Amino acid sequence: MNTPTLAPHESMELHEALNFKTLCLAKSKLMQGLVFDQELKALMQKDVILSTQQIAELQAFYARAPFQAPVPNSPTPITQ
């Protein structure tokens, strides 16, 4: 197999990196509706584009975590 399973500690780093990026994306996107300065807004939009790309890259690697599981189609109710 050319894509070996990641070690648990590497998986944890990717978990943290992915969640941090996801939160940053949400914040940069939402705050664009609040900023007055158009240059700051443009830089936040740049961050949205960059973060989206980085999230896709992180997701591809995170799929190799030892605890990976099939991801259900959204929207899924958060139950149990």
Add this chain to the structure above:
Amino acid sequence: MNTDYLDPINSLNMPEMADMTFAMDFLIRAKEGVRNLSIALTETASPDVRALLRHHLMQGIALHQEITELMIRKKWFHPYELNEQYQLDQLSAKNTVMIGQMNLFPDDTSRKGMFDRTPDEHMGGHNA
């Protein structure tokens, strides 16, 4: 201390102060991202994971630089004029504490009625 959010004095320089706050949040996020990735890099062994994190680190450093330069140009950040920076720090802390003491959202903010179903219905809605 002013706790009346309807007082027009609060709109004085409001856009600049708001932008400074948002920019500071953005800068701190970029900085935290750089630090987090540096730490993550020293915890990983797989060459391809390291390459990815390293690439993201470089992109993060570049973004941090862009935000810093913008903030310096807009006079929202004064890394060389520390007296200026001190005044900004104290003023934003003071203003934000003042906002923190205002009763901005006095009514029920659940807005659950706007949705066709509540995500936490099975747990008893807002009583969960």
